[in-house]
Amino acid sequence: MAKRTHTFTMKFKMDNAAFYGEDGAFRPDVEICRILGELRQRIQAMGNNPACRYPTMDENGNVIGEAKIT
DSSP states (O other), X not given: OOOOOOOEEEEEOOOSGGGBOTTSOBOHHHHHHHHHHHHHXXXXXXXXXXXXXXXXXXXXXXXXXXXXXX
16 A cells, blocks of 8 residues: 655744734744644544644734644
8 A cells, every 4th residue: 555645844924923022023923833832732532533734823813824734
């Protein structure tokens, strides 16, 4: 039996206030880490489900993209 290839892809836009500091400077590190932490919990909760889509949301609740396993 041929082995299937699976892919994890994550893509989101970083053009809103969640990715900028109070001084207006682009500071994506904190928000990216927050999104990755939330995503880790959601993936773990799903268990071994090899084909899933996870919408990604910024700290303000806006859907900014998705992560998917195909």
